[in-house]
Amino acid sequence: MPATLSVNLNAIAMLRNRRDLPWPSVTELGRLALEAGAGGLTVHPRPDQRHIRFSDLSPLRNLIDDLHPEAEFNMEGYPNAEFLELVKATEPEQVTLVPDDPAQATSDHGWDFRASHGLLKEVVGRLSGQGFRVSLFADGVPDREALELARDTGAARIELYTGPYGGCYDDPDRAEQIAAALGETARIADEIGLGVNAGHDLTVDNLPRLVRHIPALAEVSIGHGLTADALIYGMTETVRRFRRACGQTV
Structure with a gap:
C-alpha cells in the first residue's frame, strides 16, 4: 500500500500568526487538503503556540469527525504534562513524541532511545493504555539496538527524521x-515489528526516491514543502501532486 499523506498545518498557522487576523484559516486549508485526498492532518502545538494554537485543536478534531471520519489526526509534541493533557482532550488517532526543547525552531533530531528509554516507556504505556497509537521520532541511523529499545517502549511506530535527506536537494549522490x-533503518524497524512513518523537508521531487527505499512506508507528514508548493499550485492540486509522489493513484 502507498504511504498515507498527512498534511502538517504548522507553516500555515505560522503565516496566520503574523497578524492578529483569522486568515489564512488553518481549518479551511485542512478541509481542502482532506477533500483532495490527504489521509490526515498533523499539528505540533508547542508551548509558546508560535504556530498551531491550542484553540485550533478542537475545530480540527471536529473537521475530521464531522466531514472526514476516515482521516486521522496526528499530534506531535514533547511529552510534558501540558502536551499530554492536550492529547487527552483532543483524542488524536496518533501521537508522535518528539525530543524537542521548547526553544527549538523545529524538530531536528530523533530520540536517544538509550538515554530516554525510561521516560518513553512510561509515557508510551500511558498513552497506549488510553487507546492512542504512538510513534517515536527517530534518526535515520540503522542501529538495531536503539530500534529494539524503541519497540520495547510499546510504541507502534517510529517516524524517521528526514531533514538531512531533504537538505541534499542539490547533491543527488549524498541524497542516495x-x-x-533510511531504507536500512526502516527495514530493521519493520523486521522487529515497528511501523515506519517519515517526515521533515520532504518534497514532490525527493519523495519517490524515499518510497523506493522504504516500500513499507506507512505515512509521511509534510508541512513546509507542501505549504510552499500550495502558494504556487493551490492546496488542492498540491495535495494531489504529493499523493502521486507517494505512489498513490489520483
Missing part, C-alpha cells in the same frame, strides 16, 4: 546515500 541508510 542517506536514502539508503
Whole structure:
C-alpha cells in the first residue's frame, strides 16, 4: 500500500500568526487538503503556540469527525504534562513524541532511545493504555539496538527524521546515500515489528526516491514543502501532486 499523506498545518498557522487576523484559516486549508485526498492532518502545538494554537485543536478534531471520519489526526509534541493533557482532550488517532526543547525552531533530531528509554516507556504505556497509537521520532541511523529499545517502549511506530535527506536537494549522490541508510533503518524497524512513518523537508521531487527505499512506508507528514508548493499550485492540486509522489493513484 502507498504511504498515507498527512498534511502538517504548522507553516500555515505560522503565516496566520503574523497578524492578529483569522486568515489564512488553518481549518479551511485542512478541509481542502482532506477533500483532495490527504489521509490526515498533523499539528505540533508547542508551548509558546508560535504556530498551531491550542484553540485550533478542537475545530480540527471536529473537521475530521464531522466531514472526514476516515482521516486521522496526528499530534506531535514533547511529552510534558501540558502536551499530554492536550492529547487527552483532543483524542488524536496518533501521537508522535518528539525530543524537542521548547526553544527549538523545529524538530531536528530523533530520540536517544538509550538515554530516554525510561521516560518513553512510561509515557508510551500511558498513552497506549488510553487507546492512542504512538510513534517515536527517530534518526535515520540503522542501529538495531536503539530500534529494539524503541519497540520495547510499546510504541507502534517510529517516524524517521528526514531533514538531512531533504537538505541534499542539490547533491543527488549524498541524497542516495542517506536514502539508503533510511531504507536500512526502516527495514530493521519493520523486521522487529515497528511501523515506519517519515517526515521533515520532504518534497514532490525527493519523495519517490524515499518510497523506493522504504516500500513499507506507512505515512509521511509534510508541512513546509507542501505549504510552499500550495502558494504556487493551490492546496488542492498540491495535495494531489504529493499523493502521486507517494505512489498513490489520483
